[in-house]
Amino acid sequence: MSKIILASASPRRRELLMQIGLKFEIIPSQKEEKMQGNSPAQIVMGLAMDKAEDIFRRAESDALVIGADTIVALDNVILGKPKDEADALKMLRFLQGKTHQVYTGVCMVMADKTQVFYEKTDVTMYPADEEQLTEYIRTGEPMDKAGSYAIQGRGSVFIREIHGDYNNVVGLPVAQIWQRLMRDEMTRKIVIENKE
């Protein structure tokens, strides 16, 4: 039986993959995240590949390893996780009142096949003043999130509209992952073996 391994330390990703009824192991990649590429899509796919391939090298040869990375993009500026609270405030000031894109890259590695893809979601924020943003940062929620907000948490108060896959914003486009797993005979078999 082939194992499914999620190469991620993110509790959001774990929950989303559990939500679609899969059994899997978690082995987070410790690899330093180096952004490379000319577009947000290329960057997230590259980072997802780094994480998945790092874990695949150490896994049993018949494993299916899934890695992912999420970033926020607006006007050619790319936002990852904030370095500190001042950085989080800068990001939220920039995003408030505007529409940005959330990109999650996914890489699924198997011995004889690798699939790399991404999903993009448009997110529009309400305008917010300095006091609201500072108060939000004080909750600590933004600190480990790309773009310094969590749509699934208190950050939801800033969200006016989204266009696209909600789960993609939270960190894993499970619908696209599922569709791709079902399309391929080999991965479909692995899913059936690893159903919860």
Ligand SMILES: Cc1cn([C@H]2C[C@H](O)[C@@H](COP(=O)(O)OP(=O)(O)OP(=O)(O)O)O2)c(=O)[nH]c1=O
């Ligand atoms: C925009 C947004 C991001 N996020 C999260 C998803 C990701 O966990 C995080 C972006 O950081 P990532 O570097 O993509 O992932 P991670 O470091 O949390 O986990 P790992 O590399 O081990 O897989 O931001 C939310 O939870 N809600 C949101 O609304």
